[in-house]
Amino acid sequence: MTALAHRPVPHAAPPPRRRRMRGALLAGLGALLVLSVVARITDSPELLSSGTYGAAFRLAMPIALAGLGGMFAERVGVVNIGLEGMMILGTWAGAWAAWMHGPWWGVAAAVAGGALGGLLHAAATVTFGVDHVVSGVAINILAAGVARFLSVITYHPGSGGGATQSPRIASGTGSASLPLLAGGEIFGWRSPNLLGWIEARGVFYVSDLAALLRGPAETLTWLTAIAVVLVPVSWYVLWRTPLGLRMRGVGEHPVAAESLGVRVFGLKYLGVTVSGALAGLAGAVLVLEFAGIYREGQTGGRGFIALAAVIFGNWRPLGVASAAGLFGYADALQLRSESAVHGLLLFVALLLIGLGVWALARGRRTRALSLGGAGVLFFLWFATTGTVPRQFVFFTPHLVTLLVLTFAAQRLRPPAAAGRVYRRGQLE
Amino acid sequence: MKARALIPGAVRVLAPVLAVAVALGVSALALLAIGESPVATFSAMLRYAARLDSVVSILNRAIPLFLSGLAVAVGFRTGLFNIGVEGQYRLAALVAAWAGALVVLPAGVHLVVVVAIGMAVGALWAGLAGLLKVWRGVHEVISTIMLNFVATGLAAYLLAEHFREQAVAGDLQIKTAELPASALMPTLNWALRALGLELRRGSHLQGFLLVCVLAGLGFWLLLSRTRFGFDLRASGLNPEAARASGVDQRRMVVATMLLSGAFAGLVGASQLVGFFHRYTIDFPQGLGFAGIAVALLGRNNPVGIALAALLFGFLDRSAQILDLEDVPKEITTIIQGVIILAVVIAGQIAWRVARRRQAVAVSEQVRRQEAAA
Numbered sequence: 001m002t003a004l005a006h007r008p009v010p011h012a013a014p015p016p017r018r019r020r021m022r023g024a025l026l027a028g029l030g031a032l033l034v035l036s037v038v039a040r041i042t043d044s045p046e047l048l049s050s051g052t053y054g055a056a057f058r059l060a061m062p063i064a065l066a067g068l069g070g071m072f073a074e075r076v077g078v079v080n081i082g083l084e085g086m087m088i089l090g091t092w093a094g095a096w097a098a099w100m101h102g103p104w105w106g107v108a109a110a111v112a113g114g115a116l117g118g119l120l121h122a123a124a125t126v127t128f129g130v131d132h133v134v135s136g137v138a139i140n141i142l143a144a145g146v147a148r149f150l151s152v153i154t155y156h157p158g159s160g161g162g163a164t165q166s167p168r169i170a171s172g173t174g175s176a177s178l179p180l181l182a183g184g185e186i187f188g189w190r191s192p193n194l195l196g197w198i199e200a201r202g203v204f205y206v207s208d209l210a211a212l213l214r215g216p217a218e219t220l221t222w223l224t225a226i227a228v229v230l231v232p233v234s235w236y237v238l239w240r241t242p243l244g245l246r247m248r249g250v251g252e253h254p255v256a257a258e259s260l261g262v263r264v265f266g267l268k269y270l271g272v273t274v275s276g277a278l279a280g281l282a283g284a285v286l287v288l289e290f291a292g293i294y295r296e297g298q299t300g301g302r303g304f305i306a307l308a309a310v311i312f313g314n315w316r317p318l319g320v321a322s323a324a325g326l327f328g329y330a331d332a333l334q335l336r337s338e339s340a341v342h343g344l345l346l347f348v349a350l351l352l353i354g355l356g357v358w359a360l361a362r363g364r365r366t367r368a369l370s371l372g373g374a375g376v377l378f379f380l381w382f383a384t385t386g387t388v389p390r391q392f393v394f395f396t397p398h399l400v401t402l403l404v405l406t407f408a409a410q411r412l413r414p415p416a417a418a419g420r421v422y423r424r425g426q427l428e
Numbered sequence: 429m430k431a432r433a434l435i436p437g438a439v440r441v442l443a444p445v446l447a448v449a450v451a452l453g454v455s456a457l458a459l460l461a462i463g464e465s466p467v468a469t470f471s472a473m474l475r476y477a478a479r480l481d482s483v484v485s486i487l488n489r490a491i492p493l494f495l496s497g498l499a500v501a502v503g504f505r506t507g508l509f510n511i512g513v514e515g516q517y518r519l520a521a522l523v524a525a526w527a528g529a530l531v532v533l534p535a536g537v538h539l540v541v542v543v544a545i546g547m548a549v550g551a552l553w554a555g556l557a558g559l560l561k562v563w564r565g566v567h568e569v570i571s572t573i574m575l576n577f578v579a580t581g582l583a584a585y586l587l588a589e590h591f592r593e594q595a596v597a598g599d600l601q602i603k604t605a606e607l608p609a610s611a612l613m614p615t616l617n618w619a620l621r622a623l624g625l626e627l628r629r630g631s632h633l634q635g636f637l638l639v640c641v642l643a644g645l646g647f648w649l650l651l652s653r654t655r656f657g658f659d660l661r662a663s664g665l666n667p668e669a670a671r672a673s674g675v676d677q678r679r680m681v682v683a684t685m686l687l688s689g690a691f692a693g694l695v696g697a698s699q700l701v702g703f704f705h706r707y708t709i710d711f712p713q714g715l716g717f718a719g720i721a722v723a724l725l726g727r728n729n730p731v732g733i734a735l736a737a738l739l740f741g742f743l744d745r746s747a748q749i750l751d752l753e754d755v756p757k758e759i760t761t762i763i764q765g766v767i768i769l770a771v772v773i774a775g776q777i778a779w780r781v782a783r784r785r786q787a788v789a790v791s792e793q794v795r796r797q798e799a800a801a
Contacts, residue, residue: 142765395581
């Protein structure tokens, strides 16, 4: 099977990393400026409150972790549709171990459970050469059955759990606020809440920026802290170590990698197992941070949203994390204030029109016209309605990903050999 | 000697049989691990399944699984993976239920119209993925997964905001209006009665079984006996060769997705006109994913798919007895999951073995010819 995303057209070399990073940062700050304006026009402060950002950050975590998992698998050339199933294994194992022995054992068991799912996927796709998508679908079905079965035989009546849920788990992994910035404690001294102070001033844009930083910095749990650290760690491992170079080589051109003495099969196993482990960790976040319990159907399609984040994030750690952040933001807004979601329409409209003007300035008429047209449509939607249906927010990540694949696929750059079954010594 | 003759039919049949055996083995181990006797469990399942109402229930359960298997198999035969049957059949059932309850038509015609609407909606939703593939190169696996979620959200929205029946006071269930009798599929109970079999009151053999037979026959005729079907299969077996011989790949992709979606629409219609008579929020889920398993197990041909659908129907039905036997009925879900993995792995192994044998046979033939010369 060919790679699961659009084949990129050959184009000019991308700009150097530093310029790209600076561009992304500027674009982000610009978007926040537009958002600040929109929040004032539509009178929806929830768009910018640190509470929304905090919720967005927490909701994004499992998607980001599973997304990193999906990225690791695709980087070694294996498409992982089974993220959802591996996450299910993570939630079940995590809840069981946390209930038996405590939260950190739960985290370890979730990682192990997910990794086991990854190992199964690796055995099927790498050793036996099964179609990646088929194996992933099978793992999703299998994991749901296994979790149900294990629940039935583990949680006897009287334990507080049953066929579809575990007993309640006493404690999470603990949390703290960052000192000085968000009012955390240092050796019992309650430090000032600098970001909170700035946000409370209500200065246009400056306070909004402070809120963006304050949201995640307040009551940061240890588990989320680990998850955050894993983003740069993934980048470092994949782009700055020999191991990472070899892994990426396997995903780009396994024959060439093999000819250089790289152990293609071993690295594929490693990448897919890490993929499962990260999905399992995402499951641990769901159990220990969100719900405090294992419940059937808890993953709620997040494995597939993670898959969307991998594509939207262009198969890069920071991109995946940003995509997860955006999806988490839409989710958080929906939970906190439905009217604020309506304000978001104006934001999207302005953003599209802005991009259209930018395209016009660079002489791309057709692109400018379609972006501007879409912007006007969003504006009309904003102007003629009062709310956005709740159900629309549910599929926003999926629809956005479809649109990106449809209209901006030339900017995406998936690993060249992702999704292809590799047999040792095969020719192109 | 033709190459195909070297891959014996036995090997092709062997893989699914082996897979079922492996799945039974794995579940037997799971049963032993929890201290249950596999023999007793399996025989209890078989005994329960042999009752008349069980047989009828298995047939009823196999209906949507078979149709869903056909939907997925059409894609597979052209080398396309339609993971989106799930979203397609749900959206199709919802729209057909809503539209069917709006119009007044004579019996029979009404039924055909409702089913046709379901097929059309399914085809359009799947066709979207086909268009995205040929127009923008979006891989159908990703687009159908994403469209599944969009369909779920869209269906929930349409049901709650537009298609909902004006509820009488006290009725809080969200549902469409009930289809009138003219749009319902007659049951096949008369056929059973003709055979001297009497069903319990309230249980039916669904008439859609006949549609399944027709659909299976149509599937076989289309793929094996028409030019169009030949082009489809050629595109699946060797896209390069198909293109070289003048098959328009883009047309094939869109046509296949439309066809696959139409079968998916039949899945939704079968449940709508045969059993539920309206779309509610508890309309059956997961039939699309089960269809992937059924198609894989059935090796993408109608007879195989029918057998696979019956097997899955049997597992679903006989799971009911397990709770009474104090065995977790989830063991059947594990059997289903293991079957899918085992069948594809066994298929790969069988294919490799056959390839090796073929290579050996060819080299021997060459050697013999050289010796003769």
